Amino acid sequence: MQYQSPASIDEAVAALASIGGARILAGGTDLLVQLRSGAASPAAVIDIKNIDAMRAITETGEGFRIGAAACGAEITDHAALVRAWPGVAEAAGLIGSTQVQGRASLGGNVCNASPAADTTPALIAARAVAEIVGPNGRRAIPVEQIATGPGKTSLAPGEIVVSFLLPKPAGRAADAYLRLIPRTEMDIAVAGAAVNLTLNTDGTIADARVAIGAVAPTALVLDAAPGILAGNRPDEAILAKLADAASALAMPIDDKRGTTDYRRKVVGVLAKRAALIAYERAGAR
Numbered sequence: 245m246q247y248q249s250p251a252s253i254d255e256a257v258a259a260l261a262s263i264g265g266a267r268i269l270a271g272g273t274d275l276l277v278q279l280r281s282g283a284a285s286p287a288a289v290i291d292i293k294n295i296d297a298m299r300a301i302t303e304t305g306e307g308f309r310i311g312a313a314a315c316g317a318e319i320t321d322h323a324a325l326v327r328a329w330p331g332v333a334e335a336a337g338l339i340g341s342t343q344v345q346g347r348a349s350l351g352g353n354v355c356n357a358s359p360a361a362d363t364t365p366a367l368i369a370a371r372a373v374a375e376i377v378g379p380n381g382r383r384a385i386p387v388e389q390i391a392t393g394p395g396k397t398s399l400a401p402g403e404i405v406v407s408f409l410l411p412k413p414a415g416r417a418a419d420a421y422l423r424l425i426p427r428t429e430m431d432i433a434v435a436g437a438a439v440n441l442t443l444n445t446d447g448t449i450a451d452a453r454v455a456i457g458a459v460a461p462t463a464l465v466l467d468a469a470p471g472i473l474a475g476n477r478p479d480e481a482i483l484a485k486l487a488d489a490a491s492a493l494a495m496p497i498d499d500k501r502g503t504t505d506y507r508r509k510v511v512g513v514l515a516k517r518a519a520l521i522a523y524e525r526a527g528a529r
């Protein structure tokens with residue numbers, strides 16, 4: 245197996261296109277596990293961690309650009325990003341241990357396409373857009389269009405996610421992400437929910453975007469959320485409707501980490517609790 249460490253995005257795209265069966269290597273916390281278990285045996289790995297542009301986190305007039313190879317620790321250390329998008333930062337900060345945090349990237353989390361990837365629902369709720377570069381040039385798509393099923397993405401051969409664009413939160417707006425794991429750390433989500441709320445000046449909810457994870461082959465957008473939340477405060481009745489809608493949308497598997505019914509129930513509870521956290525955060529702005 246070849247190892248290549250390009251110095252630029254163009255070099256990485258060229259390397260990926262020129263070697264059939266090559267794979268991108270970011271932090272390697274998913275890919276190296278797959279190599280060791282024999283689940284993947286690429287002809288080459290193209291290491292993108294040494295490309296500065298893919299590690300940078302920058303605040304722009306429109307929001308934030310997060311290099312796809314930026315790791316969890318770099319994200320949670322970025323004070324302005326954490327202030328603007330606390331839910332995205334808390335999702336990134338939940339991945340693995342301190343050691344894993346120093347490697348695991350946002351791009352790897354999304355492109356590994358695990359249904360339980362923690363940052364995917366948070367990025368979707370934040371309306372993040374992925375910038376992609378490939379042999380046919382550059383394109384941008386909403387994050388929810390990347391994973392198409394467990395371990396599968398919509399990326400064309402040779403394409404690399406180079407960055408994620410997060411908009412500037414509008415006025416009194418904030419997000420939150422919650423997941424349930426059977427252990428206290430180092431486990432993957434049984435269910436996860438991300439909520440992004442914008443408030444009116446009178447404290448009612450103006451806009452809402454909710455995404456759920458680990459309860460379907462891909463993370464899902466809860467399209468019913470704006471209809472339930474907009475114009476209201478998150479009182480018990482409204483939150484119960486939100487929880488029911490999240491549970492109804494879920495199509496979870498049944499395994500040793502949780503039954504279908506349990507996961508459905510839990511994702512509703514998480515959506516409700518994440519909505520309350522997002523509401524409190526937005527109200528404090």
Ligand SMILES: Cc1cc2nc3c(=O)[nH]c(=O)nc-3n(C[C@H](O)[C@H](O)[C@H](O)COP(=O)(O)OP(=O)(O)OC[C@H]3O[C@@H](n4cnc5c(N)ncnc54)[C@H](O)[C@@H]3O)c2cc1C
Nearest residue numbers: 268270271272273274275340349351352353355361362405
């Ligand atoms: C001990 C441990 C604990 C973990 N805990 C969690 C957890 O709590 N929550 C969670 O969600 N995950 C968890 N994971 C999984 C993993 O750490 C994350 O998914 C991580 O974000 C993957 O990022 P990476 O940079 O290591 O990806 P890599 O392993 O380098 O890559 C993963 C996949 O994505 C592709 N890829 C990577 N970057 C790009 C890119 N920019 N463009 C296109 N394709 C790309 C690679 O080719 C590969 O197929 C854990 C893993 C371990 C080993």
